[in-house]
Amino acid sequence: MPLLKLSHLRVSHGRVEALSDVSLVVEAGEIVALLGANGAGKTTTLRTISGLMRPDAGDVAFEGRSLVGLSPEMIVRAGIAHVPEGRRIFSGLTARENVLLGAANRPNLSRHAREAEADEVSALFPEIASFRDTLAWKLSGGQLQMVAVARGLMAKPKLLILDEPSLGLAPLIIQRVFDIIVEIRRRGTTVLLVEQNANMALSIADRGYVLETGRIVTSGCAAALGKNEAIKAAYLGQRAA
Amino acid sequence: MSALPQLIVAGIGMGSIYALVALGLVLIYRTTNVVNFAQGDFPMVGAFLLVICLFHAGMPYWAGILVALAGMAVFGGLFNLAVYYPLRNRSYLPVLISTLGASIFVQNTVLAAYGPQPANLPPLLPLRGFQVGGVFLDPQYLVIIVVSAALVLLQYLFFEKTYLGKKIQATAQDKETASLIGIPVRWMIMLTFVYSAVLGGVAGILVGPIMYFSIGMGTAIALKAFAATIIGGFGDIRGAILGGLGLGIIENLGAAYISVPYKDAFAFLVLFAFLMVLPQGIFGEKIAEKA
Amino acid sequence: MRTIQPRPRRAIPVEVPILAAGLALAGLALAQPLGGYATGIAMQAATCAIAVLGLTIVLGYAGQITLAQASFFGLGAYAVALGTADLGLSFWTAFLMAVAVSAAAGVALGLTSVRLGGHYLAMVTITFQQIFTLVLTNWAEVTHGPDGVPGIPRPELFGHALSDTRHYLAFSLVCLTLAVASVSWLRRTALGRAMEALRDNELAASVNGIDTVRVKVIAFALCATLGGIGGALFASGFAYISPDQFSLAESIVFLTMALLGGVKSALGTLVGASLLIVLPEVLRFLKEVYLAVYGAAVVLIMIFMPDGIWGWVVLFGDRLVRRGPQPRTAGPLRLRREAGDPGDVVLEVRNLAKTFGGLKALDSVDLEVRRNTIHALIGPNGSGKTTFVNVLSGLYRPSGGRIRFGGRDATARAPHVLSGRGLARTFQNIRLFRSMTCLDNVMVGAQRPGNDLSAEGGGVEARALSALDFVGLLDRADALVGDLPYGHQRKVEIARALAADPALLLLDEPAAGLNTTEKGQLVELLRRLKGLGLTILIIEHDMPLVEAVADQITVLNFGQRISDGTPAEVLRDPAVVTAYLGEAHVRAAA
Incomplete structure (x- = not known):
């Protein structure tokens, strides 16, 4: 049984159809990349998985159970953490407080256990220690991204969803974020990754899907997708390069 | 002029009431992005609940206060369910009008139940006024100031030191992300309404002994609390407190030295000046446009 | 908000039956006298309804809230009362005074509140109302x-x-009929369209040449004037007035009347006002709980009838009578060919900088766009492209640098001023006037100041229709723009910009969200536009599209220009390959 299975998902924003037919599978332990141009429907797909949008048709199944109709709170309790596009860190709270709030899906956790887990997660990102008590609006894009991933991991998810983690980051920082993603998978968390930076995403992913105007148009193992001429032309701009 | 300190103390007392109502207003605004135009009716309802407990049910003062505040908690919850929650996904305008309608409903329900005569509460503490360095102090004002200060401190500790406080702050800053990380946003909003109604109830109970209150008292208090939040900087808790105290003092001094009939106008003139010159208020929420 | 199907334009304007019905009603009032009590209620309804029509303009059309309408009603009433009873003026002199005073107060309130919206505006108007009462x-x-x-x-x-x-x-009743007809007619004028555009999307309105400050002030002035007229008639009708008739509570009642009827329509307002004047009389049996019921009704209306009673009537009417789309015809789209050689610099940007807090979104960027070329601006997400377009079109003030457009300085000019000089743009996240039809959307573009419409026989509508035809959507002219599929909405936005006959067209990611076929159509559309002599600056991620159309490419990264030149040069530039195509690519290529 796959960890996550989307079957024939159809979703609309008001009267405008955003996804017309999206099916994909994420197996436990994989890194799967979801690629596509701006406006293709990547973010809508992720928002549907985490319950922020309801599908008109189709199903989202997690460990064999349907998630359709569940609230975002219930879905994160089921084991899916979604790190949204643009980080969305609570700007009036400190880095540490943001990380701690990641455990909000487990209300029975004691304060002590929560602090201990936050230390453990933060160990993945030694940088965080230097700005742990800084209010988030003062942090840079790269620092925010680390806080966002740490906050996502605090939910102890089985599946971590990352929406454009490289957005607006300098190349060096992007490299660092991607190294962390690989490390997260090595520690046993499955990752579903949406990226504009397709080369980068395919360099760490096991498999990939390509979305175009609300439809999956291509899928396959990452290495093969990286060599696919049509994809290169459409998303990587390599035809002239 | 020995009247000045006295006027200032009374101003701070009334200003504390504005500040308490303004605090409730800001909390609701921050969690829901809605300005509740019925906020002023919360103290009115709280004061009348206590009147009913004391004079009609014959309870002792402390029991009356507990029952009245419990009643306010229920009232806040119902208010959320009936007035805000069904409209939560709509623009600010329908919600604003809805709170205006709720205000008319609440005032006239109390009117139908209690009648038009103004009411008054006995003093909270059986103390007489006393002189300090030639200044006459009414203990009721001191009670108001002390209780308000204690509440503000308690609220600060709650929001800064508890996990639940952090969750509510997160909800206020970004509801969607809050729900994405597993915070039950619906309950956080509910809690905000309940707390803000209790806060309003406390304000009503505090103000009851120093003035005769009537059904319409809420409108004036709400408008000044609202003015206080804008002067202080919309959505800012420090600003709401400072703005409330400032307004209380200004209108007391204005009434004493300039004109009694225009007492209510001073608050609005100050507000007008702020809106023209410094619309983002003292602690400034930035009104930024994004393309 | 629920949307209402637009009613197709009829041959006879709707004002004709309104005038006929109103006059007939007035005649009936003469011929068939009511009892004294009923006449009083009818008089109250008629005069209040005139004041509530002011809210149709300011709230329904222009989307601005006001809780001070009773104060304008009061200003008019007191002008007539004091003018006649105390100063001994004739009614008509006092009436003119009422109109002047309330209009002036409306302008004043409008001017003080132009920069405030939403809750702040509500508060300012309440303040105005409270001081008036005091x-x-x-x-x-x-x-x-x-x-x-x-x-x-x-x-x-x-x-x-x-x-x-x-x-x-x-x-x-005659006065009321004239007021209903005028307010209904206003909606179809250029001013009415500007108000609705402002309501639906203020940013888009300003870049389409609408001076939002001016339009807001006019809306407030008209609203106050109608309030004043209603109040003047009220005072004279009832012979006695007192302050409690013009309190904040009355302002709330006026607002409820407008919302109950349906604030976007003059007729709906009339329905709401009449109902709320008559209802208390019918509900007298409720006695003291009447006002509580009224308050609860306001809440329920907000929850269950977002478009008011008139919204229901229209919805129901459209279900009964299905009208087919009206056939439309359009002439060819003509764009001006400015004097001057192709290759002249249309837009010149020097050292442009923009910082947000400490973040440098743009860092001394240079750019030149030449006449009749397609110039592409590319760069990774977050590299400052959209900031650049926002500074160009006047939405952001630059922190430094100069912009010259059409040979004149254009640094930090207001968006509507730049639009008047021939700058048009589209938005990455489509900003249309969602509750308006396609045609009305495009007409807002066509009516920008300084647009020479002589080629189309001078008509804004003719111009808008040819722009819609150019993008292939003539048959959807009367459809609500919010009902169109995404790809069509993009085209309507381009048509709106084209109808303004721009000297420079800025397109912010026009291909985002389009499928392959639609992208092909876009390429073809851009080529046709270039053929007509247009100059275009396009921001785009889609590289094949950029390569297919661009004459010149500029690349931004972290707010800085890292490359500039022809497509062949730029796409081979190692700096571009690193920044735009990613490290992995470089590693793979190495």
């Missing part, structure tokens, strides 16, 4: 204080005294 009650030497003003006379009309209440009612 002055009415306390400035007794002039206003008579809480006692009010008695003995207000009725006017004479064509030598005939309207002292008979029947005659006065007929007169009020």
Whole structure:
């Protein structure tokens, strides 16, 4: 049984159809990349998985159970953490407080256990220690991204969803974020990754899907997708390069 | 002029009431992005609940206060369910009008139940006024100031030191992300309404002994609390407190030295000046446009 | 908000039946006298309805909230009352005074609140209302204080005294009919369209040449004037007025009347006002709980009838009568060919900088766009492209640098000024006027100041239709723009910009969200536009599209220009390959 299975998902924003037919599978332990141009429907797909949008048709199944109709709170309790596009860190709270709030899906956790887990997660990102008590609006894009991933991991998810983690980051920082993603998978968390930076995403992913105007148009193992001429032309701009 | 300190103390007392109502207003605004135009009716309802407990049910003062505040908690919850929650996904305008309608409903329900005569509460503490360095102090004002200060401190500790406080702050800053990380946003909003109604109830109970209150008292208090939040900087808790105290003092001094009939106008003139010159208020929420 | 199907334009304007019905009603009031009590209620309804029509303009059309309408009603009433009863002026002189005073107060309120929206605006208007009430009650030497003003006379009309209440009612109904017809007609004028555009999307309105400050002030002035007229007629009709009739509570009642009826339509407003005047009389049996029921009704209306009673009527009417789309015809789209050689610099940007807090979104960027070329601006997400377009079009003030457009300085000019000089743009996240039809959307573009419409015979509508035809959507002209699929919405936005006959067209990611076929159509559309002599600056992620159309490419990264040149040069530039195509690519290529 796959960890996550989307079957024939159809979703609309008001009267405008955003996804017309999206099916994909994420197996436990994989890194799967979801690629596509701006406006293709990547973010809508992720928002549907985490319950922020309801599908008109189709199903989202997690460990064999349907998630359709569940609230975002219930879905994160089921084991899916979604790190949204643009980080969305609570700007009036400190880095540490943001990380701690990641455990909000487990209300029975004691304060002590929560602090201990936050230390453990933060160990993945030694940088965080230097700005742990800084209010988030003062942090840079790269620092925010680390806080966002740490906050996502605090939910102890089985599946971590990352929406454009490289957005607006300098190349060096992007490299660092991607190294962390690989490390997260090595520690046993499955990752579903949406990226504009397709080369980068395919360099760490096991498999990939390509979305175009609300439809999956291509899928396959990452290495093969990286060599696919049509994809290169459409998303990587390599035809002239 | 020995009247000045006295006027200032009374101003701070009334200003504390504005500040308490303004605090409730800001909390609701921050969690829901809605300005509740019925906020002023919360103290009115709280004061009348206590009147009913004391004079009609014959309870002792402390029991009356507990029952009245419990009643306010229920009232806040119902208010959320009936007035805000069904409209939560709509623009600010329908919600604003809805709170205006709720205000008319609440005032006239109390009117139908209690009648038009103004009411008054006995003093909270059986103390007489006393002189300090030639200044006459009414203990009721001191009670108001002390209780308000204690509440503000308690609220600060709650929001800064508890996990639940952090969750509510997160909800206020970004509801969607809050729900994405597993915070039950619906309950956080509910809690905000309940707390803000209790806060309003406390304000009503505090103000009851120093003035005769009537059904319409809420409108004036709400408008000044609202003015206080804008002067202080919309959505800012420090600003709401400072703005409330400032307004209380200004209108007391204005009434004493300039004109009694225009007492209510001073608050609005100050507000007008702020809106023209410094619309983002003292602690400034930035009104930024994004393309 | 629920959307209402637009009603297709009819051959006879809707104002004709309104005028006919209104006059018939006035005639009926003369011929079939009501009892004294009923006449009073009818008079109250007619005069209040005129004031509520002001809210149709300011809230329904322009989307601005006001809780001060009772103060304008009061200004008009007190002008007539004090003018006639105290100063001994004739009714008509006092009436003109009422119009002047309320209009001036409306302009003043409008000017103080142009920069404030939403809750702030609500608060400013409440403040205005409260101070008005305080002055009415306390400035007794002039206003008579809480006692009010008695003995207000009725006017004479064509030598005939309207002292008979029947005659006065007929007169009020005629005034009301004229007001309903005017407010209904206003919606179809350029000013009315500008107001609706402002309501639906203020940013898009400003980049389409609408001076949002001016339009807001005009809306407030018209609203106040209608309030003043209603109040003047009210005062004279009832002979006695007092401050409590013009309080904040009354302003709330006026607002509820407008919302209950349906605030976007003059007729709906009329329905709401009449209903809320008559309802208390019907509900008298409820006695003291009446106002509580009324308050609860306001909440319920907000929850269950977002478009008011008129919204229901229209919805129901459209279900009964299905009208097919009206056939439309359009001429070819003509764009001006400016004097000057192709290759002239249309847009020149030097050292442009923009910082947000400490973040440098743009860092001394240079750019030149030449006439009749397609110039592409590319760069990774977050590299400052959209900031650049926002600074160019006047939405952001630059922190440094100069912009010259069409040979004149264009640094930090207001968006509507730049639009008037021929700058048009689209938005990455489509900003259309969602509750308006396609045609109305495009007409807003066509009516920008300084647009030469002589080629189309001078018509804004003709111009808009040819722009819609150019993008292939003529048959959807009367559809609500919010109902169109995404790809079509993009095209409507381009048509809106084209209708303004721009000297420079800025397109912010026009291909985002389009499928392969639609992208092909976009390439073809851009080529046709270039053929017509247009100059285009396009921001795009889609590299094949950029390569297919661009004459020149500029690349941004972290707010800085890292490359500039022809497509062949730029796409081979190692700096571009690193920044835009990613490290992995470089590693793979190495």
